[in-house]
Amino acid sequence: MPAPRPLRVAVLGCGYWGVNYIRVFNELPEVTITAVCDLHEKRLRAVGQRLPSLGLATDLDDLLRREDVDAVVICTEASAHHAVARRCLAAGKHVLIEKPMTTDVEQARELVGLAEARGLVLMTGHVFLFNPGVRKLKEYIAQGKLGRVYYLYARRTNLGPIRRDVDVLWDLATHDVAIFGYLLDRFPQWVSAVGVRVLGSSHEDIGFISIGYGDGVVGHIHVSWADANKVREVAVVGSDMRIVFDDLNSQEQVRVYEKGVSASAPAMASYGEYHFQMRDGDIISPKVEVSEPLKNQCLHFVGCIAEGCEPLTNGREGLQVVQVMAAIERSIAQSGAPISLAPLKC
Numbered sequence: 001m002p003a004p005r006p007l008r009v010a011v012l013g014c015g016y017w018g019v020n021y022i023r024v025f026n027e028l029p030e031v032t033i034t035a036v037c038d039l040h041e042k043r044l045r046a047v048g049q050r051l052p053s054l055g056l057a058t059d060l061d062d063l064l065r066r067e068d069v070d071a072v073v074i075c076t077e078a079s080a081h082h083a084v085a086r087r088c089l090a091a092g093k094h095v096l097i098e099k100p101m102t103t104d105v106e107q108a109r110e111l112v113g114l115a116e117a118r119g120l121v122l123m124t125g126h127v128f129l130f131n132p133g134v135r136k137l138k139e140y141i142a143q144g145k146l147g148r149v150y151y152l153y154a155r156r157t158n159l160g161p162i163r164r165d166v167d168v169l170w171d172l173a174t175h176d177v178a179i180f181g182y183l184l185d186r187f188p189q190w191v192s193a194v195g196v197r198v199l200g201s202s203h204e205d206i207g208f209i210s211i212g213y214g215d216g217v218v219g220h221i222h223v224s225w226a227d228a229n230k231v232r233e234v235a236v237v238g239s240d241m242r243i244v245f246d247d248l249n250s251q252e253q254v255r256v257y258e259k260g261v262s263a264s265a266p267a268m269a270s271y272g273e274y275h276f277q278m279r280d281g282d283i284i285s286p287k288v289e290v291s292e293p294l295k296n297q298c299l300h301f302v303g304c305i306a307e308g309c310e311p312l313t314n315g316r317e318g319l320q321v322v323q324v325m326a327a328i329e330r331s332i333a334q335s336g337a338p339i340s341l342a343p344l345k346c
């Protein structure tokens, strides 16, 4: 049997994040990058100097006319995702689209419908779901080691990098909404959020979100472009354990606190008083596989196309995250009013 032909990938948008895709795909034997496209000629020239065999295009139509492109990775600003993705899908290309998939629910729904009607793979770049540290958290929760999950919280703060087309919630909280959904394997029932604009733009630069997942499980997300303390952290607190993922700590990415508190039902003799059981144990740093999340994500995309499988972060998962983000936006516009949610039918 001859070896299967490498997947021919084009990268659309070679700014700050797009060049990482170019590097990663260029290292994968299963892939040949055939072309890159960007509106900025200077950015294209810089890529072309490093990888002279690549086709360069400033116009998406030129890219889509090429016969040597099976899949397109969309890494433009979020506000451009929908317009370019629908053209790529209409041209019969598999699509990997950066987060957030779109900034509008109907637009996301349209992309899911287009991909499904044409039998194309549509995947969202929710890269933290391919992060071995986040996967370790999932492993602990799935094995029931945390006991009953009480709540989750995430902090993503820094001084920028500030975006011009979307607010800090669409930019950063999208990661945490995707992570929470993955960890709990649930779609939220409600959100409530407030946002603040301190940097004089028309977008929120600071945000605080509460999310309810049912059965009393709640999540909290804080994002900021105006906080000198850089934090990238997700914590899950349960009755038996607390477990923390710290993306900035390469030595101890995950910490497990084998400590917790729970209440036992009142005994007859204690006249309805609950008894609290404290659990005290070790603080440990479990071994976490060393691998690059973006590379894992790209390999997953390539594997799904080769085997005809649905990606973990498929179009529907991308749509669900967009739906939650749109509800967060509505809650902010209503000064934090709770917004109910139910998963959309495609």
Ligand SMILES: NC(=O)c1ccc[n+]([C@@H]2O[C@H](COP(=O)([O-])OP(=O)(O)OC[C@H]3O[C@@H](n4cnc5c(N)ncnc54)[C@H](O)[C@@H]3O)[C@@H](O)[C@H]2O)c1
Pocket: 012, 013, 014, 015, 016, 017, 018, 037, 038, 039, 040, 043, 058, 060, 075, 076, 077, 078, 080, 084, 098, 099, 100, 125, 127, 171
């Ligand atoms: N997963 C992550 O951790 C992560 C990190 C950073 C950025 N991102 C995402 O990646 C995307 C890009 O972010 P960035 O920081 O690289 O932005 P950027 O502004 O640095 O780059 C975007 C590029 O897209 C190009 N572009 C825009 N519209 C185009 C079009 N119609 N045709 C061709 N080129 C076009 C621009 O010219 C620009 O060079 C965003 O969706 C962002 O949310 C994800």
